[in-house]
């Protein structure tokens with residue numbers, strides 16, 4: 432189903448779980464496949480920052496990629512159909528979102544002004560129309576099984592999302608959002624080092640908050656650096672609802688912790704000296720250690736892992752020589 436849309440691109444497949452299991456990749460794809468042994472071999476002791484038995488492991492792929500634009504997708508997501516029954520080319524829409532400027536400073540009520548058939552509405556300040564704000568992230572949505580947390584899945588097991596909303600909008604500056612890694616694209620050069628999906632899964636007190644954590648971190652850094660994040664089109668078709676009882680066991684601490692984590696991120700103030708993503712991220716890790724460790728010692732470990740991630744990122748992605 433994905434071949435017409437994925438074949439032109441380079442795939443990086445991150446295999447979680449048992450590395451002795453062989454993954455069969457169909458013919459005709461240009462790809463790299465990494466399992467846990469590869470991650471340990473490449474990163475050595477720094478592999479400790481890459482989660483095991485959780486969706487978070489995918490961020491290893493972001494670190495080793497040599498591409499400017501990244502599209503990440505779950506293994507139970509398929510090509511959606513738009514209301515006219517046409518297959519959605521998610522990659523095409525994501526790249527359009529990323530290549531058009533974003534408008535984080537002033538909300539355009541006709542949604543993305545750069546889309547065909549739309550524009551800035553009246554009284555939208557002309558000084559803000561130059562779209563100086565590059566788009567760093569493009570957050571797509573999902574038909575069929577929506578990205579609900581376990582409690583919601585438990586009370587609404589039969590709910591399916593059939594609503595296809597034909598809109599793309601920039602998430603306003605100063606506003607956090609629950610980023611889902613199921614159908615996500617980003618500009619690696621603009622925000623890649625902040626796309627760390629955290630310490631989740633095996634050996635950790637929490638799971639399934641990987642993309643959420645990354646979303647909160649990238650949003651405060653994008654706000655600080657003058658970058659935008661868009662949400663809306665494209666849609667994918669999400670086929671499998673993971674088991675809500677299993678999910679609840681993995682994510683329940685997050686449901687309590689986030690009542691403190693969100694105010695933490697809402698009050699983050701990065702210094703003017705922080706002008707690169709890495710500098711912002713290291714500053715953020717110090718705030719996490721200082722302000723969230725009282726919530727749970729886990730955040731002390733997470734803050735350290737954030738630093739390890741940046742060290743590993745910089746080791747694998749040395750600044751281009753002049």
Ligand SMILES: O=c1ccn([C@@H]2O[C@H](COP(=O)(O)OP(=O)(O)O[C@H]3O[C@@H](CO)[C@H](O)[C@H]3O)[C@@H](O)[C@H]2O)c(=O)[nH]1
Pocket residue numbers: 447448483484485486487488504505506507578610611612613632638639640641642671672673
């Ligand atoms: O041990 C694991 C478990 C899962 N994965 C991969 O992670 C994604 C998501 O898994 P799944 O489809 O079971 O979960 P969903 O609830 O449908 O997905 C959402 O939950 C969050 C996961 O953190 C996130 O918001 C969405 O992805 C799949 O690709 C699994 O293969 C894994 O690698 N290891």
Ligand SMILES: [Mn+2]
Pocket residue numbers: 505507669671672673
């Ligand atoms: Mn899923």
